[in-house]
Amino acid sequence: MYKHMIRSIAIVAFALALSACTSVTTQKSIGLVGGEIIAQAPDGYCIDSTSSNPDKGFAIVAPCFAMGAPDSAPSATAVATIQIGETGSGMVTGAETQMRSFLQSDEGAALLSATGDSTTISDFSSQVADGTVTVRFNDSAPPSKIGLQQSEWRVFTDVNGRLVTIALRGPANAPLTQGTGNWLLNAIAAGVKPATVQSSEL
Numbered sequence: 001m002y003k004h005m006i007r008s009i010a011i012v013a014f015a016l017a018l019s020a021c022t023s024v025t026t027q028k029s030i031g032l033v034g035g036e037i038i039a040q041a042p043d044g045y046c047i048d049s050t051s052s053n054p055d056k057g058f059a060i061v062a063p064c065f066a067m068g069a070p071d072s073a074p075s076a077t078a079v080a081t082i083q084i085g086e087t088g089s090g091m092v093t094g095a096e097t098q099m100r101s102f103l104q105s106d107e108g109a110a111l112l113s114a115t116g117d118s119t120t121i122s123d124f125s126s127q128v129a130d131g132t133v134t135v136r137f138n139d140s141a142p143p144s145k146i147g148l149q150q151s152e153w154r155v156f157t158d159v160n161g162r163l164v165t166i167a168l169r170g171p172a173n174a175p176l177t178q179g180t181g182n183w184l185l186n187a188i189a190a191g192v193k194p195a196t197v198q199s200s201e202l
Helices: 003-018 096-104 106-112 178-190 195-200
Strands: 029-032 037-040 045-048 058-063 079-084 121-129 132-139 151-159 162-169 192-194
Touching: 029 058, 079 178, 096 106, 096 121, 096 132, 106 121, 106 132, 132 178, 151 178, 151 192, 162 178, 178 192, 192 195
Parallel strands: none
Antiparallel strands: 029 037, 037 192, 045 058, 058 079, 079 162, 121 132, 132 151, 151 162
């Protein structure tokens, strides 16, 4: 049941290692998986189009100024990854409680860990809403990218029948608080929509 989620988590962990904030090509939104789904970055944030892979449903979101764009710094600084699963990979809607239980298990903790070791995961908390499971945890394993805080936020949801996984961490020298991390994760998740919905709101 969770094979698509396992694949997405592995991709997210790898992506965090690639998300260096250097001067790159930026944009406010990006079409993913053939333009079926649009990811719109929140205020102060841009899509790193150089490191993103839209055909594979993958995007990196980071502060615009950190990527060389002439934008002012947002109130909270972080790096997020968005991964869209394969067609039919959606599994959250109607099974929110089961997914949360899985993520609370040793197997789920191993998947959340940067090194695959469940013992590195602590301070796990979760929230369930219709079609969404959000988790926050500390990972004592060395982060995939040097300079990121140990606390991580992830949200799992379905968009157009596809599993969407969004992961978020702040910098170690200016870590996100729990409330700020929740707020920013929700803001990024709110920008991931079917292209038809996004177009109708323009």
